[in-house]
Structure formats: structure tokens, C-alpha cells
Amino acid sequence: MIFSVLKPRNFRHYFIADIVSGFGVGMSTIGANWYLMDATGSLTSVGLMLSLNVIAGFLISSFAGTLIDKWNRKSIIQWANIVRAAALLLIAAAFFTTGFRIEYLYAFAAINGMGWALYMSASRSLVQEILPDKDLIHGNSLIEISLQVGMFMAGALSGILYKYIGFEVILLLNAAAFIVSSGFLSRIRYTPIQAEQEGxxxxxxxxxxxxxxxxxxxxxxxxxxxxxxxxxxxxxxxxxxxxxxxxxxxxxxxxxxxxxxxxxxxxxxxxxxxxxxxxxxxxxxxxxxxxxxxxxxxxxxxxxxxxxxxxxxxxxxxxxxxxxxxxxxxxxxxxxxxxxxxxxxxxxxxxxxxxxxxxxxxxxxxxxxxxxxxxxxxxxxxxxxxxxxxxxxxxxxxxxxxxxxxxxx
Structure with a gap:
């Protein structure tokens, strides 16, 4: 049974953390596209924002894997979440203070791209550590379910929040989602494989x-x-x-x-x-x-x-x-x-x-x-x-x- 993999508390905490962070990222990503189109009406600007997202992810991927294998993967995700939350709070504060500036959205895209690339590598490596081989296929199936459900919910809620309370609040909610996700990750207890490579x-x-x-x-x-x-x-x-x-x-x-x-x-x-x-x-x-x-x-x-x-x-x-x-x-x-x-x-x-x-x-x-x-x-x-x-x-x-x-x- 696919949901039996949620019985061990380690994967259950990871699964909840994955849903929460993914939901936050989905809301802010969709909201950023709408915000940029509303403010500029330029498809070129939207394309550039997407390119910055991809380029930033590509650049960090070149060395992120070494960090992930060398140190504790859970801690890497937690610290990445905290840094991303702090960056989003700064960007939201900038919007509140000065109003729309396209540079802020480009900065958001770069942070989003780097964070996503780092999270994908570290989180999948963490799943490999905390689940036995026989449960990996069920774990990956549940992750896919959470991704699709999260995108459904994020798309619907992002549109409503953007219309009534603005993109700045969406950024604040995304920052909160990263903090909550880190809280669930902190409950995971396991012996990290990185201990073999400390030196x-x-x-x-x-x-x-x-x-x-x-x-x-x-x-x-x-x-x-x-x-x-x-x-x-x-x-x-x-x-x-x-x-x-x-x-x-x-x-x-x-x-x-x-x-x-x-x-x-x-x-x-x-x-x-x-x-x-x-x-x-x-x-x-x-x-x-x-x-x-x-x-x-x-x-x-x-x-x-x-x-x-x-x-x-x-x-x-x-x-x-x-x-x-x-x-x-x-x-x-x-x-x-x-x-x-x-x-x-x-x-x-x-x-x-x-x-x-x-x-x-x-x-x-x-x-x-x-x-x-x-x-x-x-x-x-x-x-x-x-x-x-x-x-x-x-x-x-x-x-x-x-x-x-x-x-x-």
C-alpha cells in the first residue's frame, strides 16, 4: 500500500516539509509571473525572468552536489530554507518601501532558481538515506502526488491572494512556508552518510x-x-x-x-x-x-x-x-x-x-x-x-x- 510508507515518522516529517515548501514556491512563482505581466505587459520581461531562474539553477548545480555529499543533507535543506526565507522577506520589504521595481523580481527569480536546484538535489538524496530500498518507489510516488496536488492548490490560491492582497503578501507566505518546512525537517532523526567524508x-x-x-x-x-x-x-x-x-x-x-x-x-x-x-x-x-x-x-x-x-x-x-x-x-x-x-x-x-x-x-x-x-x-x-x-x-x-x-x- 502506497501510504504505508508514511508510517515511519522520518519520511512522514519529510513529506509534510516537502508539501509545505513546494506549495510556497508554487504560489510565489505563479504570482511573480502575473505580477510582472500586470506591471509591464512585456513577454520579453517574463522570458528574461525565466532565463535568470534557469541560469541561476544551472550555475549552483555545478558545485551544489559536492556540498550535499560532504555535509548533512537535512541541515543543508534547513539552512537553504532559512536563507531563502530571509531573502524573500528583504524583497517583500523592498516592494513595500519603493513599490514595483523589475530588478526585485529578477532577484527573486535568481534566488528561486538557485534554491530549487539545491533543494532538488539535496532532498532526493535525503529520501535515499531515510527510506529503505523496498520503499523508495512508494516514497517517490507520494512525492509526485504531493507535487501535483501542491501545484493545483498553489495555482488556485495564488490567483485569489494576488487579486485581493497582492504579491508582497504572497512573498511573506512563501517565507513562512520555508520556516515551517524547516521545523518539520528538524524532527527527522537519522545517521547521515556524510560522516564518511568529513575529512x-x-x-x-x-x-x-x-x-x-x-x-x-x-x-x-x-x-x-x-x-x-x-x-x-x-x-x-x-x-x-x-x-x-x-x-x-x-x-x-x-x-x-x-x-x-x-x-x-x-x-x-x-x-x-x-x-x-x-x-x-x-x-x-x-x-x-x-x-x-x-x-x-x-x-x-x-x-x-x-x-x-x-x-x-x-x-x-x-x-x-x-x-x-x-x-x-x-x-x-x-x-x-x-x-x-x-x-x-x-x-x-x-x-x-x-x-x-x-x-x-x-x-x-x-x-x-x-x-x-x-x-x-x-x-x-x-x-x-x-x-x-x-x-x-x-x-x-x-x-x-x-x-x-x-x-x-
Whole structure:
């Protein structure tokens, strides 16, 4: 049963902390986009804010993993939450004092990007430490459920709060969410793996992390595969507005519902991925979700009806989220706990780089052709991920009999 993983208090406290901090980040991120559009009416400004978010996350990912593996991961998240809360309070105070200044939102975007990249690497490494291997898939499923539910609630509440009390108060609530999240994290009791690496110098630890992935091409490439669904989700957000208005001739209601149906698919993945992996095997489920994703995206690309867009959005959310759950679980079961932070940071940096290139390239392609091409690009991206995964798994399967024969001889 998926909710049985909440019985141990360590993961229960982590789960609550994850929901609270994620909800706060969701509210402020959505609110910032609305605030900037209201104040400037400039899509260029919104695009620059998104770019700053991604660039800041990319830069911190280059060294965050070494910090995460060298020191206590729980403490890193707590201190990051406190620093982010303090920064948000300063930005809110600046807005209250001087009114709107675009520089404040750009500073918010940079802090948000760095905080998110650091949190993703540290929190997933912490989950690997506090959960036994047999519970990892259920833990990752619950994290995905909390993410989707949190985004649903954050989107709805952010709009109401922004309309009636303003973006400044949203920033204050986000700061409060970080503090509350740190409070729940403080209740987690465990023996951190970092004790093994206390005497290792930072530069040496960084080099060892790169060497660890370089010597394990299977793990490195599997990590690359794991970020493809994440990049696909970002591409979906880029393609959807133009697709709704130009291809299916919908309005803002259709756009909102399409995004909601994506969230429903993501929510379903939390309940379906683990049982399906148990029935088919994790490998079989991953292959199935990749194939469904490829075919579904082709169908959406040639579609011109709103109902099929809604159905396709559910499947996009289901396949992307399920693949993240299953592949992340495989990585947690495979990667040494001592190197999880550095490995995750490398993959996060690659993901952010892919997102930047994809967003820029897709904008040019969509403007020249049509938004439907964006879904074909997503299908190609998922097919590429499927091919890499299938080849990796085939080679891994072929090696096992050879190793067994060598051991017998």
C-alpha cells in the first residue's frame, strides 16, 4: 500500500516539509509571473525572468552536489530554507518601501532558481538515506502526488491572494512556508552518510564525483534518460498556449483545463506507477510508458479537437510523471548514497541546459511552422529517451550471463 510508507515518522516529517515548501514556491512563482505581466505587459520581461531562474539553477548545480555529499543533507535543506526565507522577506520589504521595481523580481527569480536546484538535489538524496530500498518507489510516488496536488492548490490560491492582497503578501507566505518546512525537517532523526567524508577536501570531493559518473557510464546515461521527461514537461508548457489558440481554436478556459488535465495525469501516476511496475517489472513499465508517450504525442500533434487535447494532456502528465518516479527509484537503488548528491546535481545541470536550448529552439520552430510541430519534437525527444534506455538495459542484461559464467569458471 502506497501510504504505508508514511508510517515511519522520518519520511512522514519529510513529506509534510516537502508539501509545505513546494506549495510556497508554487504560489510565489505563479504570482511573480502575473505580477510582472500586470506591471509591464512585456513577454520579453517574463522570458528574461525565466532565463535568470534557469541560469541561476544551472550555475549552483555545478558545485551544489559536492556540498550535499560532504555535509548533512537535512541541515543543508534547513539552512537553504532559512536563507531563502530571509531573502524573500528583504524583497517583500523592498516592494513595500519603493513599490514595483523589475530588478526585485529578477532577484527573486535568481534566488528561486538557485534554491530549487539545491533543494532538488539535496532532498532526493535525503529520501535515499531515510527510506529503505523496498520503499523508495512508494516514497517517490507520494512525492509526485504531493507535487501535483501542491501545484493545483498553489495555482488556485495564488490567483485569489494576488487579486485581493497582492504579491508582497504572497512573498511573506512563501517565507513562512520555508520556516515551517524547516521545523518539520528538524524532527527527522537519522545517521547521515556524510560522516564518511568529513575529512575530504572540497575540490577532491568534486573530482571524485565526476570520476564516479565517468567510470559508470550506465548510471550516467540512465540519469540523462531520467531528465528527458522533465524537459518534455517544460516543452509542453512552452507549446501549449500557441497550440490552444492556433490549432484547436480555444480560449483561456481551454488552456487552463488542458493544464489541469495534465496535473490529473501526474496525480494518477502516483497511484499507478508502482502497481504497474510490480505487475510488469520496473523495466517493462518504463518501456510501456515511453511507447505510450511517443504515440500519444504524435496523436496530439496531428489533432485539431479540444477533447483529444484534454485526453492527450492526461496521458502526457501520466507518462512523464510515471517515468520520473520509476527511473528516479532505479537510480536511488543503484547510485551509492555517498555520491547521490553529486550525481543528481550533474543531471540537474544537464536538465537545465536542455531546457534552455529547447525553449529557445522551439520558439523559432513554432513561429516558422505551427505549434503542432512542438508536440512532434516532444515525441522525438521521448523516442530518443526510449532508445537510450532500451540499449542500456539490453547491454546490462547481456553482461549478467557473461559475469555469471566468469564466476563459475
Amino acid at each position: 575530504e577536501r572540497f575540490l577532491e570531493a568534486f573530482k571524485n564525483g565526476i570520476r564516479y559518473l565517468a567510470d559508470r557510464k550506465f548510471i550516467f546515461l540512465l540519469g540523462i534518460v531520467s531528465v528527458i521527461p522533465l524537459v518534455s514537461t517544460m516543452v509542453f508548457n512552452v507549446v501549449l498556449p500557441g497550440y490552444v489558440s492556433q490549432v484547436v481554436r480555444g480560449d483561456s478556459v481551454v488552456f487552463g483545463l488542458s493544464d489541469m488535465f495534465y496535473g490529473i495525469g501526474g496525480l494518477l501516476s502516483g497511484f499507478l506507477a508502482a502497481p504497474l511496475a510490480k505487475k510488469l517489472s520496473s523495466h517493462g513499465a518504463i518501456v510501456l510508458f515511453f511507447l505510450v508517450a511517443v504515440l500519444n504525442l504524435i496523436a496530439v500533434a496531428v489533432n485539431s479537437t479540444i477533447l483529444l487535447l484534454y485526453a492527450g494532456s492526461v496521458l502526457i502528465g501520466l507518462t512523464n510523471s510515471s517515468l520520473r518516479i520509476l527511473i528516479t527509484t532505479t537510480l536511488m537503488e543503484t547510485v551509492s548514497k555517498s555520491y547521490m548528491g553529486r550525481a543528481t546535481s550533474v543531471w540537474m545541470a544537464i536538465s537545465l541546459l536542455f531546457q534552455t536550448v529547447s525553449a529557445t529552439g522551439l520558439g523559432v520552430i513554432i513561429d516558422r511552422y505551427s505549434p503542432g510541430i512542438g508536440f512532434l519534437c516532444m515525441s522525438g525527444m521521448m523516442f530518443f529517451g526510449f532508445v537510450i534506455y532500451y540499449v542500456l538495459n539490453s547491454r546490462s542484461t547481456q553482461k549478467k550471463p557473461v559475469e555469471a559464467e566468469a564466476n563459475l569458471s
